[in-house]
Each structure stands twice: as C-alpha cells, then as structure tokens.
Amino acid sequence: MDRTAGIVVIGNEILSGKVVDTNSPFLTRELRSLGVTVRRILTVPDELDEIAVAVAEFQERYDLVFTSGGVGPTHDDVTMEGVARGLNRKVIRHPAIEGRIREYFKEKANEARLKMAEVPEGAELIVDGRLGFPTIKCENIYILPGIPEILEQKFQAIRDRFAASPYFLRVIYTKDGEGTIAEHLNTTLVAFPELLLGSYPKIGDPEYAVKLTLESKDEAYVEQAMAHLLALLSRDSVVRTE
Amino acid sequence: MDRTAGIVVIGNEILSGKVVDTNSPFLTRELRSLGVTVRRILTVPDELDEIAVAVAEFQERYDLVFTSGGVGPTHDDVTMEGVARGLNRKVIRHPAIEGRIREYFKEKANEARLKMAEVPEGAELIVDGRLGFPTIKCENIYILPGIPEILEQKFQAIRDRFAASPYFLRVIYTKDGEGTIAEHLNTTLVAFPELLLGSYPKIGDPEYAVKLTLESKDEAYVEQAMAHLLALLSRDSVVRTE
Numbered sequence: 188m189d190r191t192a193g194i195v196v197i198g199n200e201i202l203s204g205k206v207v208d209t210n211s212p213f214l215t216r217e218l219r220s221l222g223v224t225v226r227r228i229l230t231v232p233d234e235l236d237e238i239a240v241a242v243a244e245f246q247e248r249y250d251l252v253f254t255s256g257g258v259g260p261t262h263d264d265v266t267m268e269g270v271a272r273g274l275n276r277k278v279i280r281h282p283a284i285e286g287r288i289r290e291y292f293k294e295k296a297n298e299a300r301l302k303m304a305e306v307p308e309g310a311e312l313i314v315d316g317r318l319g320f321p322t323i324k325c326e327n328i329y330i331l332p333g334i335p336e337i338l339e340q341k342f343q344a345i346r347d348r349f350a351a352s353p354y355f356l357r358v359i360y361t362k363d364g365e366g367t368i369a370e371h372l373n374t375t376l377v378a379f380p381e382l383l384l385g386s387y388p389k390i391g392d393p394e395y396a397v398k399l400t401l402e403s404k405d406e407a408y409v410e411q412a413m414a415h416l417l418a419l420l421s422r423d424s425v426v427r428t429e
Numbered sequence: 430m431d432r433t434a435g436i437v438v439i440g441n442e443i444l445s446g447k448v449v450d451t452n453s454p455f456l457t458r459e460l461r462s463l464g465v466t467v468r469r470i471l472t473v474p475d476e477l478d479e480i481a482v483a484v485a486e487f488q489e490r491y492d493l494v495f496t497s498g499g500v501g502p503t504h505d506d507v508t509m510e511g512v513a514r515g516l517n518r519k520v521i522r523h524p525a526i527e528g529r530i531r532e533y534f535k536e537k538a539n540e541a542r543l544k545m546a547e548v549p550e551g552a553e554l555i556v557d558g559r560l561g562f563p564t565i566k567c568e569n570i571y572i573l574p575g576i577p578e579i580l581e582q583k584f585q586a587i588r589d590r591f592a593a594s595p596y597f598l599r600v601i602y603t604k605d606g607e608g609t610i611a612e613h614l615n616t617t618l619v620a621f622p623e624l625l626l627g628s629y630p631k632i633g634d635p636e637y638a639v640k641l642t643l644e645s646k647d648e649a650y651v652e653q654a655m656a657h658l659l660a661l662l663s664r665d666s667v668v669r670t671e
Contacts, residue, residue: 199625199627200629200642201457202467202468202469202470203457203467203596203644204454204458204460204462204467205629205642206629208454215445215446216446217446219445220446224444225444225446226444226473226474227471227472227473227479228438228443228444228470229469229471229472230453230469230470230471231468231469237469259628261611261614262611263626263627295608297611298611298612299607299609299612300608334630354445365502365503366537369504369544370539370541373504376504385442386501386503386504387447387448388501390576402445
C-alpha cells in the first residue's frame with residue numbers, strides 16, 4: 188500500500204530563526220521507515236489564515252497530514268482554531284479534555300489551561316495510557332505539539348497505524364563526480380524508469396565524491412537497477428555499496 | 430523598510446529523511462538578522478510541477494524568494510526548468526556560463542556539465558570574483574545550490590543587498606509555566622497590539638520553564654512592552670532577561 192503525507196510546521200520561532208525545527212526531520216525519517224511518502228513540508232507563521240489554507244490544501248492532497256506546534260495555552264497557540272477554519276468547523280471545548288484539566292489543576296484550572304481543551308468540532312481523541320494528554324485527530328490530520336520530546340512520544344504511540352509498504356534502498360559511493368557519471372545515471376533511468384535515483388555530491392570528503400541512492404518499493408527492481416548501474420560505473424570509481 | 434521572503438527547498442533527499450535541511454535554518458537566521466521577515470518555508474520534491482507551482486506562488490506573495498537545491502548536472506537537478514516553468518519562460522543555455530564551463534573542463538565539457546549553463550530566459554547573473562560560478566537571479570528569485578558550504582558562500586556574497594530595517598528583540602525567562610503567565614501575555618498584547626510576542630516552554634530545564642520573546646521594528650515600543658510585561662510577572666518568576 189502506498190501512502191502520501193504532508194507536514195505543516197507552525198511556528199514564528201522557526202521562521203524567525205530562533206529555533207531549528209527538528210520535528211519535521213523526525214517525522215520524515217519515521218514516516219519513510221514506515222513506507223510513507225512525504226510530499227511536502229511547509230512551515231507557516233502562528234496565524235489562523237496561514238494555518239487554515241495550508242491544512243485545507245494538504246488534507247485534500249495527501250493521505251496523512253501532520254501538524255507540529257501551536258497547541259499550548261497562550262495567545263500564539265492557534266493551531267486548533269486554524270485547523271477548524273481550514274475544515275470549516277467550529278472550535279468546541281471537549282468535555283473529556285476539560286474534565287481531565289479540571290481534575291489535574293483543580294482550582295488552578297484557569298482560562299489559559301482550559302484553552303487546551305479546545306478542539307475542532309468532531310475531532311477524535313486518541314488516548315494512550317502512557318501519555319497524559321490525548322492526541323487530536325481531525326479527518327486525516329494528526330495535530331501534534333511543538334515540543335520535540337512530546338511530539339516524539341506522541342508519534343511513537345500512534346506510529347503503527349501509518350504503516351505502508353516499505354521502500355528498499357541501495358547506496359553506491361563513487362569517487363567520480365556528477366559530471367562524469369551523469370550519463371550512466373540517465374542510461375539507468377531509461378532502463379528503469381520507475382527507479383527513485385538520487386545523486387548527492389559531497390564536498391571535501393576524502394572517501395567519496397557522490398552518494399547515489401537507488402530506491403523502489405519493489406525489491407527485485409531496485410536490485411536489478413543496482414546491478415545495471417554498477418556495470419556502467421568504472422570499477423575504480425565505486426568506493427563501496429550499501 | 431519591511432521586506433518579506435519565502436524559501437523553497439528542493440530535494441527528495443530531505444523529504445525521504447536521508448538529509449536534514451540546514452539551508453533553510455541558515456537562510457532564516459541570516460535574513461532575520463538583516464531585518465527580513467521570512468513568511469514561509471516549503472520543501473518540495475525534485476519535480477518540475479511542484480517547483481513551478483511553489484515558485485510562482487512565492488514570487489507573487491513575497492518580496493524575495495530563495496530556492497535551495499536541484500542545480501547540478503544530473504537528472505534530478507530540475508530547479509532551473511521548474512523556475513522557468515513557474516515564470517512562463519523558456520530555459521536557455523547561457524553563453525557566458527557555457528564559455529566558462531568549456532574553458533574550465535576543456536574536452537571534458539560533456540552534456541551533463543553543460544547542463545549547468547542552463548538558466549531561465551532573461552535571468553540575471555550575479556558575478557562575484559571570489560566564487561567560481563555566478564548566482565542566478567530571475568525576477569525576485571535567487572537560485573541557490575543545495576550543498577550547504579556553497580549555498581552559504583553564495584549567500585554571504587550577496588547578503589548586503591537584502592538589508593531591511595532591523596528587528597529589536599528582548600527576552601524574558603520565567604520559572605512560572607505558560608498556564609500561569611498566559612493572562613499577563615494577553616494583557617500586554619491588549620496594550621501593545623503590534624508586539625511580536627513569543628512564548629516557548631522548555632521541558633526539564635532546571636533554570637526556567639518558559640522563554641518569552643518580545644520583538645518589534647520599533648525599539649522604543651519593544652522596551653515599553655518589556656517594562657509593561659515585567660511589571661505584571663511575579664518577581665520570583667523572572668529568572669533573567671536579555
């Protein structure tokens with residue numbers, strides 16, 4: 188089974204260079220290992236319309252959408268409202284989450300903390316006993332927090348539901364540069380048009396000049412393409428394979 | 430002067446989790462320090478239509494657009510063609526770049542290497558004596574390579590042309606969590622509606638629970654807002670300021 192995904196990162200702190208986003212690299216690696224194809228990663232500001240437009244487009248285009256950030260108790264946490272707007276839904280205060288917040292904070296359950304009970308109407312709560320707070324799902328959108336430790340915990344708790352058919356990856360490292368091997372890559376793609384073939388030059392590495400990645404969801408296909416390309420490359424050029 | 434920017438990162442290697450994008454964090458930090466407001470960062474695959482759509486939209490919406498990646502000699506380097514398509518231009522082989530490639534590679538100037546002379550018709554070459562290869566500019570789009578070392582060199586060579594009026598930043602670290610201080614943030618924003626106010630919780634830090642960032646292009650405004658917010662926060666809660 189093939190599955191596509193889009194990731195929407197929400198956060199002025201990333202767009203202003205204060206924080207480096209580690210959530211989308213984490214999600215990307217995890218999704219790839221599950222066989223899911225990430226098609227786009229978009230970082231937008233903490234603004235309702237920006238979030239709504241992004242989420243509405245991604246939700247139509249991709250099988251799975253993940254948002255990161257903007258779900259806390261402060262003024263700049265507008266992801267729930269943005270997702271709701273993108274799906275033409277209202278924001279409601281979810282009774283189950285509200286109950287949990289009131290129980291935990293007792294008389295300290297102020298408006299800010301109760302804001303964390305707000306979700307798009309019709310949202311599904313994914314409850315995991317190991318985590319304090321449910322993960323909110325709305326249509327095909329999984330709404331994750333911006334704090335990396337919590338995002339990673341939450342994703343790990345739900346990752347199995349995203350499994351698709353896996354990618355098979357082979358790698359060739361060459362001493363020859365891209366200008367020398369480009370024609371062999373082109374020839375290989377003529378013979379194996381469905382191959383996912385990446386060519387990544389590395390500067391100043393004493394071991395190799397280019398890393399070639401060959402991928403497919405068909406293991407035999409990638410092995411055949413690998414043999415085809417290795418036969419074209421000069422023996423001296425191939426440093427090693429994986 | 431205010432200036433907005435959008436960054437388009439082009440690369441299957443990033444979407445498949447093989448490489449972590451360091452180019453957009455670099456550009457974002459640099460642009461912020463120049464006073465430029467980055468509004469969106471979008472990562473797309475090495476596909477013509479994806480690049481064309483992204484570039485066409487960003488070029489309309491933002492004052493400056495930067496692309497990263499997809500400008501080498503191999504089959505997956507389709508940024509020039511993608512940008513050309515997004516701007517409804519043809520791709521041409523630029524005589525000045527072609528001449529430089531033929532001069533450098535002599536009889537080794539094959540089709541793959543000459544592909545690097547292709548640019549959207551009407552593109553401007555920004556030549557810098559310290560760098561071997563010109564930077565390509567097309568409308569308000571600056572086309573940068575994916576290799577971080579080269580992207581950074583190229584950006585440094587042209588960065589002065591992007592200077593806008595600077596942001597002024599103050600920071601407060603608090604021991605109280607977001608749920609406790611949220612009302613003070615809201616009150617401050619009522620008094621200073623133009624303030625850029627960020628609230629960033631940190632988990633497991635013994636020193637502080639929340640980092641607050643106050644920003645504006647008006648230095649007096651951010652100082653007044655800072656004083657206003659500090660007066661609201663409990664004295665015990667403020668760990669330090671910057």
